[in-house]
Amino acid sequence: MDPYPTPSETPDIALIRQSFRAVAGDPEALAASFYRHLFAAEPALRGHFAADLAPQQSKLAAMLAAVVAGLHDWAALAPAVAALGRRHAALGVEPAQYAPVGRALLAALDERAGRPLDPATRAAWLRAYARLADAMIAAGKPAEDPVESPVARA
Numbered sequence: 162m163d164p165y166p167t168p169s170e171t172p173d174i175a176l177i178r179q180s181f182r183a184v185a186g187d188p189e190a191l192a193a194s195f196y197r198h199l200f201a202a203e204p205a206l207r208g209h210f211a212a213d214l215a216p217q218q219s220k221l222a223a224m225l226a227a228v229v230a231g232l233h234d235w236a237a238l239a240p241a242v243a244a245l246g247r248r249h250a251a252l253g254v255e256p257a258q259y260a261p262v263g264r265a266l267l268a269a270l271d272e273r274a275g276r277p278l279d280p281a282t283r284a285a286w287l288r289a290y291a292r293l294a295d296a297m298i299a300a301g302k303p304a305e306d307p308v309e310s311p312v313a314r315a
């Protein structure tokens with residue numbers, strides 16, 4: 162059975178799902194490859210994570226699968242994405258750290274597929290990742306200072 166039913170998918174979603182399907186059979190290996198690439202490129206990020214990466218790998222793999230499966234209905238995905246963004250902000254994750262994470266994700270997809278993503282598929286992933294990262298970063302921004310609010314002043 163197709164785990165990613167796609168009644169109304171855009172070309173980007175089709176490309177993302179097609180490429181993800183090719184590597185999704187082993188989500189733990191994808192997540193392991195992702196962290197290997199991330200820490201090779203940005204060793205300083207290793208200190209953010211617990212020594213045992215195994216539970217983290219499973220969570221990342223599950224989140225990726227959920228996002229890929231839910232891309233056709235962003236509104237349904239948005240609350241979980243916002244909560245994840247707030248959690249990351251609370252962990253001290255900076256907006257600038259999202260870019261190397263995106264590069265590591267693409268490198269892991271290339272590695273697990275055994276060849277680089279084709280340019281159209283790469284562009285589709287970059288757009289989807291930017292949307293995800295932007296939503297997480299926006300949700301993690303501190304709320305307006307209530308003292309500045311006319312409602313709070315009234």
Ligand code: HEM
Nearest residue numbers: 206209210211217220221224249252254258259262293294
């Ligand atoms: C779109 C980008 C990202 C996604 C989809 C993502 C996904 C996740 C998920 C699903 C978790 C587990 C949450 C939980 O425990 O409930 C997590 C935890 C975490 N993420 Fe991310 N993440 C992203 C970006 C980043 C970035 C840029 C950093 C920067 C260092 C980061 C660092 C962490 C850390 C430190 C944890 C907690 C690890 C722990 O508890 O040991 N993440 N992330």
